[in-house]
Amino acid sequence: MNKTVLITGATRGLGFFLTKKYLEDGATVFAGARDISTPMLEELKLEFPKTLVPITLEVTDSSSVGEAAFNVGKHTAKIDVIINNAAIHNNSSFEILENADIEDCLPVYDVNSLGPLRVVKAFLPLIKKSASAKIINISSESGSISTCRREKEFDYCMSKAALNMGTKLLSNYLKKYNITVLAVHPGWMRTDMGGSNAHLDPYETACQLVALFDGINSTDHPVLIDNNGDSIPW
Ligand SMILES: NC(=O)c1ccc[n+]([C@@H]2O[C@H](COP(=O)([O-])OP(=O)(O)OC[C@H]3O[C@@H](n4cnc5c(N)ncnc54)[C@H](OP(=O)(O)O)[C@@H]3O)[C@@H](O)[C@H]2O)c1
Numbered sequence: 001m002n003k004t005v006l007i008t009g010a011t012r013g014l015g016f017f018l019t020k021k022y023l024e025d026g027a028t029v030f031a032g033a034r035d036i037s038t039p040m041l042e043e044l045k046l047e048f049p050k051t052l053v054p055i056t057l058e059v060t061d062s063s064s065v066g067e068a069a070f071n072v073g074k075h076t077a078k079i080d081v082i083i084n085n086a087a088i089h090n091n092s093s094f095e096i097l098e099n100a101d102i103e104d105c106l107p108v109y110d111v112n113s114l115g116p117l118r119v120v121k122a123f124l125p126l127i128k129k130s131a132s133a134k135i136i137n138i139s140s141e142s143g144s145i146s147t148c149r150r151e152k153e154f155d156y157c158m159s160k161a162a163l164n165m166g167t168k169l170l171s172n173y174l175k176k177y178n179i180t181v182l183a184v185h186p187g188w189m190r191t192d193m194g195g196s197n198a199h200l201d202p203y204e205t206a207c208q209l210v211a212l213f214d215g216i217n218s219t220d221h222p223v224l225i226d227n228n229g230d231s232i233p234w
Contacts, residue, residue, distance in 0.1 A: 002051075003027040004076045004130075008059055008119060009086030011038045013191035014138065017206035018083055023048040025210065030072045030079070032057030032086070032119075059086050059115030060107070062122075069122040078129035081213065084116035085138045089193050093153045105155035112159035117166055128177050135174070136213055137167045139183040139224070146233040164234065168223055175219045182216065184209065185226045 005022045009015035010031035019031045023044070028051045031041060036054035045052050055071055058064040072079065088111045092104045116137050120127075127133045142153065143160025150157060167183035174181055188198040189205050205227060212229050222231040 003080050004030070004078060005081040005083065006030045006032060006055075006072065006079050006119075006123060007083045007085055008032040008057055008115070010054075011035065011041060013193060014186055014189060014202050014206060015083075015085040016040055016044075017203040018085065018209065019052070020044060020203070021206040021210045022081075023051055027051065028053065028076065030055045030068075030075070032059075032068060034058050057119075059084075059118060060110045062118050065118045065122045069126065072123070073126060076126070079123055079126040080130040080132060080134070082119060082123055082127055082135045083138065084119055084136065086115055087112045087138070087159075087193070089153075089156045093156050096152055097154070100152070100154065105158070108155035109159045109162065112156070113162035113166060116163060117170075120170060127179060130179075132217065133177070133179040134213060134216070135170065135179060135181045137163055137181070137183045139163050139167070139185055141185045141226070141232060143183075144224070144232050144234060164224055171219070171223045178219060180216060180219050180221060181223065182213075182221065183224045184212075185224075185232055187227045 005027050007015050007019050010019045011033045019029050022029045031054045036056055041054055055068045057068040088108055090104055140160045142157045143164045164183045167181055171181035186205055187200045188194055189200040189202045190198045191202050208227055224232045226232055
């Protein structure tokens, strides 16, 4: 059977272009999305009618994630790569502490830190069946505590720091099943989240990341890395 990949947040930005790149490389992609009937996904489906399988997946809802795993299980006996890409970064994040609404942090933490855990938990039986399993959590340099120079963006930065810890815990736990788990900073990309001033094109980034992920085949690889595969300080 060909490579099978699950990607969350596949409607736009990096998630969409990772989906496209894996499809171009011949993989079957389960494209997780809150709304699977977006024009971009539907157009991609016309190009890859057999290998693109859109799957309804809301990462804050354990029932939705469980249902997604059940539906993916109807199509395949194993998943080789899980990419936890879905995330949010609210505009209110850029307020200084005095103006920040702390309650705004909760949904960000729910999506960015807990979403990936829900997905890994639900898809564990499928990923355990792969002979070369990888779980990639798309993180950010903004979750690195030792290099942090920012004074705000509490919600996003703290959510990615928590994601990094979750990734390390999963890496330790899943090593015994030969599953590689990574947290990857993709770089600053021109997406809805990254904005138009960002340095990187998301499709080119997706191509770089897919090559990087394909080349990593050891559970002893450094866990927190950038888009070149270099280690980032925790
Ligand atoms: N862009 C950058 O410069 C940058 C830098 C560092 C790290 N990152 C990370 O890279 C990843 C991709 O970012 P991006 O720039 O491509 O973001 P984006 O353009 O804002 O896209 C975010 C994706 O996440 C999905 N999503 C949001 N909440 C969700 C939920 N509750 N359940 C399921 N899907 C949900 C969105 O779906 P809807 O269409 O349904 O909203 C969308 O598909 C994220 O993890 C981000 O933190 C990005």
